[in-house]
Amino acid sequence: MIEKTDVVIIGAGPVGLFAIFELGLLNISCHVIDNLDKPGGQCAELYPEKPIYDIPSRVSISGQELTDDLLAQAKPFKPVYHLSQQVEKIEKLESGEWLIMTSVNKSIKAKCIVIAAGAGSFVPRKLPISDIAHLEEKNIL
Numbered sequence: 001m002i003e004k005t006d007v008v009i010i011g012a013g014p015v016g017l018f019a020i021f022e023l024g025l026l027n028i029s030c031h032v033i034d035n036l037d038k039p040g041g042q043c044a045e046l047y048p049e050k051p052i053y054d055i056p057s058r059v060s061i062s063g064q065e066l067t068d069d070l071l072a073q074a075k076p077f078k079p080v081y082h083l084s085q086q087v088e089k090i091e092k093l094e095s096g097e098w099l100i101m102t103s104v105n106k107s108i109k110a111k112c113i114v115i116a117a118g119a120g121s122f123v124p125r126k127l128p129i130s131d132i133a134h135l136e137e138k139n140i141l
């Protein structure tokens with residue numbers, strides 16, 4: 001099944017999250033795709049507790065607080081999040097729309113794409129051991 005939306009935002013870092021708000025003000029709905037299992041990009045993944053001092057109007061705010069505030073600011077516009085999946089393919093359709101396909105075989109049709117991919121897609125660094133793929137997503141005791 002192909003989902004449809006006005007805009008697909010690639011990346012749920014601070015730029016992608018604020019884009020939801022800005023688009024929402026213009027009555028433009030969006031879906032947001034991120035390879036991480038949670039929104040926030042570098043702020044939530046790499047430094048949730050580190051203080052940030054260069055956000056206007058905030059004397060100090062942590063990476064997670066900034067993420068939580070951006071999520072709250074975006075929430076009224078009802079974004080649809082597609083987490084834990086990487087955008088792998090983008091096709092321009094004859095209709096002029098875009099078809100965005102992800103690593104879990106999700107397809108979304110959109111009129112426009114916002115690329116907010118920041119430092120790139122976060123992917124786990126795998127153990128350099130052959131024949132280990134069958135153990136992925138499993139606990140090893």
Ligand SMILES: Cc1cc2nc3c(=O)[nH]c(=O)nc-3n(C[C@H](O)[C@H](O)[C@H](O)COP(=O)(O)OP(=O)(O)OC[C@H]3O[C@@H](n4cnc5c(N)ncnc54)[C@H](O)[C@@H]3O)c2cc1C
Nearest residue numbers: 011013014015034035041042086087117118119120121122
């Ligand atoms: C340790 C550290 C401290 C920092 N401290 C500060 C600070 O104090 N002040 C400051 O202003 N900046 C700071 N920065 C920089 C700041 O975090 C970045 O500038 C900011 O996160 C960029 O936001 P972004 O939304 O553009 O990208 P990112 O935060 O990089 O988010 C991009 C998101 O896109 C996703 N993505 C990318 N490609 C794909 C794809 N193909 N499919 C699916 N998902 C994809 C990624 O998984 C990621 O979640 C710091 C950075 C680090 C590492």
